[in-house]
Amino acid sequence: MAAPALLSAPQPMDGDGDGVAPHAAPSPTQPPPERGFLSRRPPVRVTSEFDSERKLFSHRISCRVLDGLAKLRLRVHQGAAGGVGPGPEVALVARNFSVVVDTASRGAVLRGAADLAGSLRLRASHNTKEGLGEVAVTTNLGDSPCKMEISSLVPPDGLPRATFVFPNGEVSVKEKKLDEGEKILSVNGIVKSHVLNGVCTALYNDNAMNIKYRYKDDELSFIPSLSLPSNSLSFAFKRQLTPSDKFSYRYHFDTNYWSAVYKQKASKHVKWKAGYESDERLGWASLWVGDAGGKTKETPLKSKIQLMLKVPQDNIQNSIVVFRVKKRWDF
Incomplete structure (x- = not known):
């Protein structure tokens, strides 16, 4: 690597040879010094996640290669307390081509x-x-x-x-x-x-049909759903109470199962939720720090944290605390 010049080149002598050049032309601009390897390498992003419920660490390393035309990605999973997670995965992803290699199974999936x-x-x-x-x-x-x-x-x-x-x-x-x-x-x-200021969706698959209607405005969402030929009927109701508070409720008529969730957004990056699910007889509450619905790069401090408390109705003593952490570093 060429070192940058510390002293300017000497001025040329004029035709009289007296060593004085009062009107000498300035020396041409020196070319910028060559960049080293570390400055030429593409930015590297490292994302680490931990899920206490699955007891699994996940790490992803990615960078742009081939002048930004493709992305090289490495996924590594590690079980907590000596557990075994999925094998490492290496992927090269471009606009019209990708190859994903599972090192554990020695198999690859190619798409183009x-x-x-x-x-x-x-x-x-x-x-x-x-x-x-x-x-x-x-x-x-x-x-x-x-x-x-x-x-x-x-x-x-x-x-x-x-x-x-x-x-x-x-x-x-x-x-x-x-x-x-x-x-x-x-x-x-x-x-x-x-239909009627809403959207009606009909999904037909293997002789079964699901008809869903969704009405939504700035404050209210109402979503009834009917499955045929089982005649299973359910509906979801969502209500924006205030700009920072929201309540949602879902009920299944054929099973009498229901669930309710209350959400409050304390700020753009701090929110908490509480809910109950009758089919599992489970109450829960969670706190999010970071944009729960967005990507890591859109969150403050480049991280997301979720803390959740699960309380079984039939056995409160078996309550558990679950937390998930996602952190990103850019190099």
Whole structure:
């Protein structure tokens, strides 16, 4: 590495040779010194998490490589008190290509995508351990916002799946194998529509349908839901009491199970919650420091902390305290 110049170069002598150059032109600007290895390396981000309920430490190290075109990521898990967690995972993620390697199973998942002629787009994935993959081709239908996708497993296991995507939902047709070995065509889909100042969603999957209606304004949310053919009915109710207080309630008519949650936001980065779940006969309260719903980089001090108390109704003496910590460092 070239060291920066400490003394300027001597001024040239003029034509008379008397060593005086009253009107000598200034020396050209010196090029900036070359940067060292540490200044040329990409920024490195280290994120550490601990979950006391799972007794698991998780560490993630990531940095941009290839002039920012891809991200290199390393995940390491470690069980507390000598426990064993999932094996390390190494990933290289780019815009149209990614490879994730599970060092414990010695397997990798490769994914890629590419634009073909016109509006055709190809995407593919392959799991080296299982020897299975998928190939899909998507295209726009003329100038309309609708799309058509044809996908198939590799190696093939029946007819390819066809999916039609339109602005208010999508419908897919695929071949399904029954327990008796017979193959039939299965139709799945989801449709959304605005009804009475709300959004109605119908989800159809394997001969079962769920119809959900969601009404929401600045202070109130009401979400009834009906499942067919079981006729299971439930509803959720959310009410913004004040700008910092919110109450939500959910009830299932077929089981009589219900749950309630009260939330209060003391500040942008401090909030606490309390609730009860009748199916588990469990009451709980939690305190969040940091943006509970946001990413770590959006929180103060680059960290998030959750402290939760769980109190079983049938055995208060078995109450437990659970805490989760997430901390980030940038180098």
